Amino acid sequence: MNKTSISVPEMQRILGMKKVEAYWLVKQGHFKVIRVGGKMRIMLDSFEEWYDRQFRYKKVNGPEPGQLLPPSWTVSEVADILGLNPSSVYELIKNHSPFKTVKVDGQTRILKETFEEWYRSQSHYKNREDTAPRELLDATLSVGDVAKLLGIHRNSVYDMINRRNLFATVKANDKIRIYKDSFEAWYRTQTRHTIVTG
Numbered sequence: 001m002n003k004t005s006i007s008v009p010e011m012q013r014i015l016g017m018k019k020v021e022a023y024w025l026v027k028q029g030h031f032k033v034i035r036v037g038g039k040m041r042i043m044l045d046s047f048e049e050w051y052d053r054q055f056r057y058k059k060v061n062g063p064e065p066g067q068l069l070p071p072s073w074t075v076s077e078v079a080d081i082l083g084l085n086p087s088s089v090y091e092l093i094k095n096h097s098p099f100k101t102v103k104v105d106g107q108t109r110i111l112k113e114t115f116e117e118w119y120r121s122q123s124h125y126k127n128r129e130d131t132a133p134r135e136l137l138d139a140t141l142s143v144g145d146v147a148k149l150l151g152i153h154r155n156s157v158y159d160m161i162n163r164r165n166l167f168a169t170v171k172a173n174d175k176i177r178i179y180k181d182s183f184e185a186w187y188r189t190q191t192r193h194t195i196v197t198g
Contacts, residue, residue: 007039074108074109083175158176168182
């Protein structure tokens with residue numbers, strides 16, 4: 001028989017969070033909760049719907065969040081694409097409104113379709129990687145790529161590069177890129193990090 005509900009500790013494991021954060025999330029009223037034998041049970045359908053309408057939390061093993069939302073990028077992701085500071089992207093949004101945005105969990109996200117349409121229609125802003133040699137792009141990973149692969153924050157990747165010197169890197173268009181072979185060699189020799197799949 002298929003499960004219709006999960007316990008708070010089960011949700012905690014699914015999302016890879018601490019106990020206090022899990023109970024705080026329940027108290028926010030994002031999903032339907034019932035009590036069985038004095039214990040809280042989260043209705044699975046309401047949990048899955050909430051998961052598919054947000055980006056802040058990601059399952060340890062499972063699909064990406066936000067499946068019920070239109071495809072979008074964060075301001076930081078668009079800043080990376082254009083080689084700008086996030087503040088410059090906010091200025092673009094505020095002054096020119098070249099693309100549509102949505103607010104998800106209080107965070108501004110830029111709809112991919114409108115960004116791509118705007119990008120094709122102008123020549124002032126260029127994707128910083130448009131001018132990098134294709135061979136270099138094929139042989140390297142961006143900091144964002146590595147952060148996504150390992151399911152960690154970009155700052156942690158910068159720490160691995162700058163303080164711990166774990167990878168061979170190169171600068172392309174003022175952006176640090178990590179050689180794939182050095183990343184793979186490092187990955188095989190450690191046990192702390194696991195590549196996020198799904």
